Amino acid sequence: MLTDARVYAYSAVLMGSPILLKLFDDNQTLAGQVFRLIKQQENLFTVNRAASEVMAINHAAGQHPVVVSQPVFDLIACAHAVSLLPDSLFNLAIGPLVKCWKIGFQGHRVPSETELQARIALTNPHDVILDDASRSVMLARPGMEIDLGAIAKGYIADVVQAFLRQQQVSSALINLGGNVQTVGAPPEEACWAIGLKKPFGEADELIGVIGVNNRSVVTSGIYERYFELDGVCYHHILDPRSGYPLDNDLLSVTVISDRSLDGDIYTTLLYGLGVEQGIACLAEQPGIEAIFVTRDRQVICSSQRHFSFQLLDTDYRLVH
Numbered sequence: 001m002l003t004d005a006r007v008y009a010y011s012a013v014l015m016g017s018p019i020l021l022k023l024f025d026d027n028q029t030l031a032g033q034v035f036r037l038i039k040q041q042e043n044l045f046t047v048n049r050a051a052s053e054v055m056a057i058n059h060a061a062g063q064h065p066v067v068v069s070q071p072v073f074d075l076i077a078c079a080h081a082v083s084l085l086p087d088s089l090f091n092l093a094i095g096p097l098v099k100c101w102k103i104g105f106q107g108h109r110v111p112s113e114t115e116l117q118a119r120i121a122l123t124n125p126h127d128v129i130l131d132d133a134s135r136s137v138m139l140a141r142p143g144m145e146i147d148l149g150a151i152a153k154g155y156i157a158d159v160v161q162a163f164l165r166q167q168q169v170s171s172a173l174i175n176l177g178g179n180v181q182t183v184g185a186p187p188e189e190a191c192w193a194i195g196l197k198k199p200f201g202e203a204d205e206l207i208g209v210i211g212v213n214n215r216s217v218v219t220s221g222i223y224e225r226y227f228e229l230d231g232v233c234y235h236h237i238l239d240p241r242s243g244y245p246l247d248n249d250l251l252s253v254t255v256i257s258d259r260s261l262d263g264d265i266y267t268t269l270l271y272g273l274g275v276e277q278g279i280a281c282l283a284e285q286p287g288i289e290a291i292f293v294t295r296d297r298q299v300i301c302s303s304q305r306h307f308s309f310q311l312l313d314t315d316y317r318l319v320h
């Protein structure tokens with residue numbers, strides 16, 4: 001991260017994550033507005049508290065449709081469409097599986113095979129029924145749960161970015177615990193310097209530095225939330241087909257894109273596709289670029305149109 005005497009950094013803990021806002025004016029009022037905005041958005045989407053619009057849908061599973069606000073409907077519709085893409089790892093109805101593993105929460109455990117199979121039966125995205133006309137969402141079976149944990153932060157980072165632009169802010173950075181969204185570049189500089197974390201390293205250990213302006217940088221890593229049992233690492237990105245954490249050769253995927261929502265969607269999709277198929281998929285999406293970090297310490301960039309990358313850790317190898 002940038003260490004610059006002109007930066008004013010404001011922090012808070014929201015959505016269970018450390019939140020950091022960087023501005024170039026000492027503007028407590030604006031920082032307060034940003035944090036309130038994040039809280040207000042979180043209240044719409046959270047599934048970790050009793051009441052939210054998403055929880056209202058989950059409570060009515062198997063019973064009746066629930067009318068939601070336009071932003072919630074739009075985000076669910078987007079998550080639904082991504083869940084129905086061929087070979088998509090992303091599944092908005094993953095809730096029952098997330099809740100039975102409790103990875104990153106108290107009481108985490110390895111569920112039995114029978115339990116996993118029963119939960120998988122409750123995660124079919126085709127059983128999420130959207131009605132545009134009434135702006136309602138219905139979960140067809142009792143026990144189903146929508147979980148927007150993989151994309152809510154990205155959506156909210158974009159809302160914050162739009163708010164900052166509306167307030168005529170020309171240089172700012174918001175980091176929502178792994179989702180970085182930037183406005184412009186720091187004054188008189190070409191770009192923001194954003195650290196790529198070393199998997200399973202200390203908080204300040206970096207593999208390298210990503211340079212961007214006016215872009216979002218989202219990293220999803222298996223080292224972010226996990227637990228270990230009998231030498232096996234169980235992390236928080238679940239494979240809806242097996243019910244287990246997805247097992248492949250990736251430690252993290254970072255997506256550089258215009259919208260942080262796309263960054264969030266693509267980190268999950270690409271994690272599921274792996275390096276080769278992932279790069280082929282991005283060849284058709286010029287606005288979306290990725291940095292893959294593999295278990296054998298390779299760092300692979302899909303392309304490098306909108307960012308620069310400087311490798312710092314020589315244990316890792318940059319592959320083009």
Ligand code: ADP
Nearest residue numbers: 089090091094098149150178220224236237238
């Ligand atoms: P982080 O919380 O570290 O930012 P991600 O953005 O990668 O992590 O999202 C992980 C969260 O997404 C999980 O904690 C869970 O709530 C949800 N999730 C896990 N597996 C899937 C999946 N296959 N599809 C959609 N959401 C998922």
Ligand code: MG
Nearest residue numbers: 150151220264
């Ligand atoms: Mg994500």
Ligand code: MG
Nearest residue numbers: 150153178220
């Ligand atoms: Mg995330």
